[in-house]
Amino acid sequence: MAGTAELDYPLVNGLPALREALAGYLGRVRNARTTPDRVMVTAGFAQGLSLLCEALPLLGIRTLALEDPGHSGQRRFIEQSGMHTVPIPVDAEGIDVDRLRESGVRAVLVTPAHQFPTGITMSPQRRRQLVDWAEQVDGLIIEDDYDGEFWFEPHPRPSALQSLAPGHTVYAGTASKTLVPGLRLGWLVIPDHLSHLLTRIRSRHDLGSDGITQRAFAELINTGMLDRHLRRVRSRYRSRREVLLQAVAQQLPQAKVIGSSAGLHAFLQLPAGVDESALVAAALRRSVLVYGAQRYQFAPGVRPAGLVVGYSSLPLAGLSAAIFAVRDALDEQAPGARPALRELPVTERTGVLLG
Ligand SMILES: Cc1ncc(COP(=O)(O)O)c(C=O)c1O
Numbered sequence: 001m002a003g004t005a006e007l008d009y010p011l012v013n014g015l016p017a018l019r020e021a022l023a024g025y026l027g028r029v030r031n032a033r034t035t036p037d038r039v040m041v042t043a044g045f046a047q048g049l050s051l052l053c054e055a056l057p058l059l060g061i062r063t064l065a066l067e068d069p070g071h072s073g074q075r076r077f078i079e080q081s082g083m084h085t086v087p088i089p090v091d092a093e094g095i096d097v098d099r100l101r102e103s104g105v106r107a108v109l110v111t112p113a114h115q116f117p118t119g120i121t122m123s124p125q126r127r128r129q130l131v132d133w134a135e136q137v138d139g140l141i142i143e144d145d146y147d148g149e150f151w152f153e154p155h156p157r158p159s160a161l162q163s164l165a166p167g168h169t170v171y172a173g174t175a176s177k178t179l180v181p182g183l184r185l186g187w188l189v190i191p192d193h194l195s196h197l198l199t200r201i202r203s204r205h206d207l208g209s210d211g212i213t214q215r216a217f218a219e220l221i222n223t224g225m226l227d228r229h230l231r232r233v234r235s236r237y238r239s240r241r242e243v244l245l246q247a248v249a250q251q252l253p254q255a256k257v258i259g260s261s262a263g264l265h266a267f268l269q270l271p272a273g274v275d276e277s278a279l280v281a282a283a284l285r286r287s288v289l290v291y292g293a294q295r296y297q298f299a300p301g302v303r304p305a306g307l308v309v310g311y312s313s314l315p316l317a318g319l320s321a322a323i324f325a326v327r328d329a330l331d332e333q334a335p336g337a338r339p340a341l342r343e344l345p346v347t348e349r350t351g352v353l354l355g
Helices: 016-030 044-058 072-080 099-102 126-135 192-205 211-222 225-253 276-285 316-332
Strands: 039-042 063-068 082-092 107-110 140-144 169-173 187-190 257-259 265-269 306-310
Touching: 016 039, 016 169, 016 187, 016 211, 039 044, 039 192, 044 072, 044 140, 044 169, 044 187, 044 192, 044 225, 063 072, 072 082, 082 099, 099 126, 126 140, 211 225, 225 265, 225 316, 276 306
Parallel strands: 063 082, 063 107, 107 140, 140 169
Antiparallel strands: 039 187, 169 187, 257 265, 265 306
16 A cells, blocks of 8 residues: 555655665675665666766766667667767677777676677676776776576576676666566666766656556565566566577578577577578568667678567467568578568568567
8 A cells, every 4th residue: 555655756766665675676686786775766777878878977978888789779869868979899708898998988888697689698707807997997887787687597697797896887777678668667776976966867857756656666576576477477488588599490590599598589690691681671571570680780890690589579389480481581582582481461460579
């Protein structure tokens, strides 16, 4: 039951009950090092990022380094806020910290648990290097832990990067993948020296997040319902990922799935010579929406073709059918290609993949 306090104007940083629940939860599941007063509840990561883009220039930081490939929507969002961005390449261990250092920036946005979109998990050495960089340049790491709750590898998932350098990291989490994006619920874990600044900026944006949603989410955490929900959906997503990988192995043996078994999407690397945009268009003609790797690439230059394939919202049978259709689409590019085997009507959308 919500009492008078929950129905009054909420505190701008979030309901104390939720901040306390989140501090405990993030410590338990992501090993984050925080106290409730360092947690700010936001309208998803989008609002957290918007607050940070307003705060950084006040600290003399006008450029934010981004992983390349990365989230093109986020890049646009950051640039529209007036910040500059500089793309830093990602290799098999994560962001290239030498290149980051050379760029001379003092702030970077990373997805260390499951790089977006490649799915690579940042190696322990690279995590250490990144933290050393942040300490040396007195910089800031923004850790976007957008799907860190979904981990299907047999070995334990790495802790939040924030646990290595809480004074130099803003950790960002969201309910968009664990529950639904429409909730617009996220949270930041903020280093001490940024706390007042971000609160001041936030209070110019709004008067805090919806108190009833916050109360409900605190209850989900405190009663263990969130844990139970996550156990259930994790097992569902794990099965979907397995079926997807099986279908890829059978139908698209020339494709290589890179990155960790985690999150809600997979990244398929395709052999050199594949015309990625023709493949995406041919898949769409078969009612399968996949995104080409090009969409996420920032620096100019030719890279191997790839596809980002989301599997969270498709039933198992739909996944195999979608990969079958991608294979069929790819076959169109073979010399002397045979015609499409089976064109699905557009209403029979078999694949709705990640944006
Ligand atoms: C890379 C990445 N970061 C963060 C988010 C979450 O953003 P928000 O919390 O604003 O929905 C998403 C989308 O779910 C994403 O793809």
